[in-house]
Amino acid sequence: MMNSEITVNFHLTKNCNFRCGFCFAHFKQSSHLEIEKTASIVREIKKSGFRKINFAGGEPLLYKNFESLLLVSKEIGLITSMISNGSRITKSWVNNNAPNLDILGISCDSAKPETLRQIGRGDGSSIDHTKKIFSWITDYNEKSGRRVFKKLNSVVSKFNWNENMSEYVASLNIDRWKVFQVLKIEGENDHKFSEFETDENEFNFFLKNHKELAKFGLKIVPENNSAMTNSYLMVNPDGCFYYNHNGKYLLSDPILDVGIETALKQIHFSKDKFKKREGFYII
Known part of the structure; x- marks a missing residue:
């Protein structure tokens, strides 16, 4: 698999205006670049x-120069994506930024x-x-002739594993x-993890609860x-x-100090696992 098929997830900031108890993106740094x-x-x-x-966080829209960075990314020819909790997205934000965005993911x-509320979202x-x-x-896509791909992200935890969201997701x-x-992840969410932990049976129950959605053309991608x-x-x-090593994050040297190729050699990333979880897809 070539680099061109792999997504780089850039977590721009640790800051978030939600407090999801399961979140494993609570970076220890006090600042951002x-x-x-x-x-x-x-x-x-x-x-x-x-x-x-793909831009993520924390909440990427709390990175003060996000719109400028999105524009730069689009101008140099990257496929652009973001994952947001959606709280700071307005209709005017969509109209202003959708031209530079190829994929929008919302977490719910x-x-x-x-x-x-129990989860902290x-x-x-x-x-x-x-x-x-x-x-x-959808309105932007219809009026512009472009297609911003729409994606929902959901985390299955002790609070929702037996819920059926089918009607909502379909809507x-x-x-x-x-x-x-x-x-x-040790040092990130381990202090609260017991409140949220689910086993494989519960995770699979959630998936089974929603399998009918596939009949309506919705692509469901499960990740245990x-x-x-x-x-x-x-x-x-x-x-x-950074990468997950035995349940704990380990870091490479800074990319701008050593270069991407050197930094990549300092981490563990499986192209095979990326492919197997359907990380590469056509939009």
């Missing part, structure tokens, strides 16, 4: 033959406000707001639904703990590659 350095990393990613970049784990209002965001994208009119088994581990190529807010 300025736009000049993040743009330089994005350019290095392009030069190394990668074609697709339940169709029940109380469940979202805001006050529960994201259920309705997520639906609005995808409708704005979103999305292209792809990624369903993750909650994952433990094994599938996720070392199948994501990730850059942290300090510009280092």
Whole structure:
């Protein structure tokens, strides 16, 4: 598999306005890189033959120069993607930024406000707001002739493993639904993990609850703990590659100090696992 088929996930900031108890992106750094350095990393990613970049966090829209970085990424020819909790996305944001965005993923784990509140994903209002965001994208696609690919991300935990979200998910009119088994990372979410942990049987029960959605053309992509581990190529807010080693994050040297090729040799990333979890797909 060539670099051109692999997605680089750039976690721009540790900051988030939600407090999801299962989150494993609570980076220890107290700051993030300025736009000049993040743009330089994005350019290095392009030069190394990668074609697709996904911006994440924390919440990427809390990175103050996100829109400028998105524009740079599109201008140099990258396929652009982002994963957001959606709270800062408005209709005007969609109209202003959709021209530079190829894939929009929104994270929402339940169709029940109380469940979202228990998880820590805001006050529960994201259920309705997520639906609005995808409708704005649909409107943009119809008016512009472009196609921003629509994706939902959901984490299966102790709070939602027996929920059936089928009616809600079907109403979103999305292209792809990624369903993750909650994952433990030492130093990130281990202090609360016992409150959220699910086993394989519970995870599979959630998937079985939603299998009928596939009949309506929705692509459901399940990822258990094994599938996720070392199948994501990730850059942290300090510009280092990082990976999951026995349930703990380890870092490469900074990309801008040693170069991408050297930094890549310092981490473990499985192209085979990336391919197996359907990380490469046509939009």
